[in-house]
Amino acid sequence: MGSVSLEGVSKSFGAIKVIHGADLDIQDGEFVVFVGPSGCGKSTLLRMIAGLESISHGSLRIGDRLVTDVEPGDRGISMVFQSYALYPHMDVTENLSFGLRMNGNKAADTSERVRGAASVLQLDSLLARLPKQLSGGQRQRVAIGRSIVRKPQVFLFDEPLSNLDAELRVQMRVEIARLHHELGATMIYVTHDQTEAMTLADRIVVLRAGHIEQVGTPLALYTDPDNQFVAGFIGSPRMNFLTGEARGHVDGRQAVVLSGQGDAVVEVALSQPLPSGTPVSLGLRPEHAQVGSPGPGTFTTTIDVVEYLGATSYLYSGTTTKEPLIVARQGVHTDRAGDQVVVGVPPDKAILFAADGTRLR
Amino acid sequence: MRQRTQTAYGFLSPYLLIFAIFWLWPIIHSFYLSFLSTRRQPWSFNPGMTWGRLTQDPAFYNALWNTLKILAIQVPVMLTLATLLAVLLNSTLLRARGLIRFAFFAPVVIGEAAYAAVFRLMFNDEFGIVNKTLEGIGLDAVSWFSNPTAAMSLIIIAVTWRWVGYNAIIILSGLQSIPQDVYEAATLDRVSPRQQFLYITLPLLKPVIVFCLVLSVIGSMQLFAEPYLITNLGGPGGATETLGLYLYKQAFLNLNFGYASAIAYTIAALAVSISILNLWLGRERS
Amino acid sequence: MKSRSRTVLLRSLALHAVIVPLALLWLLPIWMMIVFASMEDSAIFSAEVQLWPGDRFIENFHELQAELDFVRTIVVSVVVAVIYTAASVVLTSMAGWALARYRFHGRGLVVSIILGTMTLPYFVVVIPQFIMVARDFGLSNTWIALIVPPLFNSLGVLFMRQAFTMMPADLFDAARIDGVSEWQIFRHVALPLARPMLAALSIILFLHSWNNYLWPLLISNDRSMMTAPVALGSLFGLLDVSWGGVMVGSVLLTAPMLVVFIFMQRFFMAGITAGAVK
DSSP states (O other), X not given: OOOEEEEEEEEXXXXXXXXXXXXXXXXTTOEEEEEOSTTSSHHHHHHHHHTSSOOSEEEEEETTEEOTTSOGGGTTXXXXXXXXXXXXXXXXXXXXXXXXXXXXXXXXXXXXXHHHHHHHTTOGGGTTOOGGGSOHHHHHHHHHHHHHTTOOSEEEEESTTTTSOHHHHHHHHHHHHHHHHHHOOEEEEEOSOHHHHHXXXXXXXXXXXXXXXXXXXXXXXXXXXXXXXXXXXXXSSOOEEEEEEEEEEETTEEEEEETTTTTEEEEEEOSSOOOTTOEEEEEEXXXXXXXXXXXXXXXXXXEEEEEEOSSEEEEEEOTXXXXXEEXXXXXXXXXXXXXXXXXXXXXXXXXXXETTSBEEO | OOBOHHHHHHHHHHHHHHHIIIIIHHHHHHHHHTTEEOSSSSOEEOGGGTHHHHHTOHHHHHHHHHHHHHHHHHHHHHHHHHHXXXXXXXXXXXXXXXXXXXXXXXXXXXXXXHHHHHHXXXXXXXXXHHXXXXXXXXXXXXXTTTSHHHHHHHHHHHHHHHHHHHHHHHHHHHHHTSOHHHHHHHHXXXXXXXXXXXXXXXXXXXXXXXXXXXXXHHHHHTOOHHHHHTTTTTOSTTTTOOHHHHHHIIIIISOOHHHHHHHHHHHHHHHHHHHXXXXXXXXXXX | OHXXXXXXXXXXXXHHHHHHHHHHHHHHHHHHHHHHHTSOHHHHTSSSOXXXXXXXXXXXXXXXXXXXXXXXXXXXXXXXXXXXXXXXXXXXXXXXXXXXXXXXXXXXXXXXXXHXXXXXXXXXXXXXXXXXXXXXXXXXXXXXXXHSGGGOOHHHHHHHHHHHHHSOHHHHHHHHHTTOOHHHIIIIIIHHHTHHHHHHHHXXXXXXXXXXXXXXXXXXXXXXXXXXXXXXXXXXXXXXXXXXXXXXXHHHHHHHHHHHHHHTHHHHHHHHHGGGOO
16 A cells, blocks of 8 residues: 555766665555765655656655656655745645645545644644744644645655754654554655654664665664664764774674774674774764773773763763764763773674674674 | 656747747848848849948948947946946935935836937927026037037937936845945954945946946947937937947838848847957956 | 044935935936926927926827827827736746746757847847738738737746746645646746736836837837837927927826836836846
8 A cells, every 4th residue: 555665766867876776665654764964865765756856767666556757746645845835825724725626626525634634733723824824833734734635645754843943843753653653654754863763763764875774673773783874873972983903703702902992902792703903993882881990891081071961971082083982971970071081891782893884793 | 856848848838939930030030131132122142232331331330330439438437327326325324215216216117209308308409408507507508419429428318317227226236135244344354435345345246237237238239219219310410320220220211121130230249249248357256 | 433423424414415416317307307298389498497397288288199199009008018018927937937947958048048139139130020020921000010029038037937946946846746737836836926026027028018119110100009109209300299298298108107116116126136136
């Protein structure tokens, strides 16, 4: 029904390729989020699914229909834009019903659908207002309402919350989650906000420079990233990458010397031994770094800056070096800039990457 | 954006149809005509009667000379005036802004026939208000319609009166697009208002002024209605006969379409080359 | 502070000392139009300077009307300008929409044609236009001849293209997703949003047609199909003409445009500066 499948979908503008053969299968009713740095092609890919951008190569199916060359209006999709894209000269009712009216939908059915969407989104009292008379959150709800009245198989969202202030964003996020639950429709959602991605998604698609880097559940991406890019992109503050060199391999554990951190030695689980001297990068999330007392697998560093966030503090060190380090500390502490702390690397939390960024398992 | 060639041409077709019939075909046709002798039927290929004649026709040279004179005097005077006017209108010190805008911008909406009539009366040799004012302050009356130089001045005055506001509007919009904080920063850096005008305003206005210059050059090259209506078809004795007017006479009074087409292409070539020269002078430093 | 406010005052005075007399000088021809239109010819051509309107406006109007049925020519001008404006707005906004909102083969060529004709003197086309319309088609003194050939207009297309380009693209994409056809998007989304720009363009086009001189001069020589400016101009060379009457004609041609200018200055300015913005 509302499944979406991309097969070798790519796009180029002249000689410039912006999407490189994307393969992706989205299940009916699934909530999939595209994330990636700006310019990675996530919006372009969404607009290609919508039919607003043409697909240069490959094929796109929605449900069991091949829609690669089908006009946007005939794909059974709807879309919510970052700018809301409400027609400024139409009131809320007209905005909600415009598409249906233009396509000769029966007036009774149209007003029925408008009423339905309005009540789901609590827009009933706003129906006669123009977009400029609405708050940002209300506009966003109208935009969502406009996509509901189409009764699409697939909802597309292009950074729908990034024009809202922080509080409203949380509120609307919850509302979208509720809507997904109620409608049970397939939703594809583009964002650059990790929290949105982590909280909303059944699966996250991480893109970089037009390539799909990894597809997986939020937890899988967080705990088991396929490469250094995904590891660095998912999680905030971002993962620390410590330069190291492989040493001996004993009992499925690879010894790594952290050359940037006083040659501390950490033994990380690894099935394939690495030749001694192989340069590696050791990934360690700030929340996994442990402040404690000296011992094996620990090193000492000087704090440059401390950010107190209440329950958590972030300690920054090496901020001016090639190897900055962030340590998250739970609870209330009195660390100050200039203090020396001992940082421990829990071996079962650290992961290793090869010099080219691929994950070493 | 998807490529939608068919849809696009659907929207463009009525416009392009008009273009093809009333512009594209005439452009080609008049080029062809410029090689035909059209003095008598049947028309025959004879560039000597058109392009050949052009090189040795004193009346053509007179019209060309007159046009270039207007171009050389009227355009710089008008654009300088328009720039000053725009700067004054943009000044926060100005009061009665509405009246002053009206005074300079109103001529823009007045048609050639209407203003030609009033200029004829105001500059009447014997009874006009201009000459009577000149006499009143102890100067000699000027024979605006019988003295060649005076007649040329009259055309220049009339055209300037009509078009200065038009150019000032364009320059004013250019001025208003200069961000105010540039001036605030300059003031804090102790740059005087005069220096601000010379080193900030003028350079930033350059593209707009060049645009006005190109428009004015093209306009002057086509000057027709003023000498036709004010100085009675380019009088006295051809002293205000412009290229446009000469072309009109050849084409529509003598019905010598071939020769007139050659004049038309000469005007076009001049206009295009002067415009390109202007654009080249005003090009952005890269 | 005190010295600063004094310099400001002095500069303000100097500014007004220059610009106010100049403005009055610029207003003089318009004022004199009214003065002449309301005086007898003997007063226009008298030794005394007359600066105040007289009371002969109606009489002068009757003289003008007797000379060339001026009301009829005004009607011709209005009909021509109204139809021209409506047709040109439709053509140029459709073309502007296509150039602003579609990617298509030949787009660059169409744009360069439009920019190119802007710098091309009208004289290059007017002769064959005349031969075609007057001689080949025999359409002299017809509505079609007065209205259709001037319809090609590059400024209008550039203006509307600019207007549509500045609208957020998402609006049109949202409509496409809703299954709205391209024509409906143009008609029901783009055009209503362009209303201020359409008003500005209409004013400019109307003015353009109202004041157009050369083409109507060539194509209509029959009194019944003359536009008002051409009819008025035809009186200038005559020996025995009522100049008071001519000035009434000037006033009647000018006054409506001045009123439009005063009340719609904003649109007017937008129309004029349109060409300057790329």
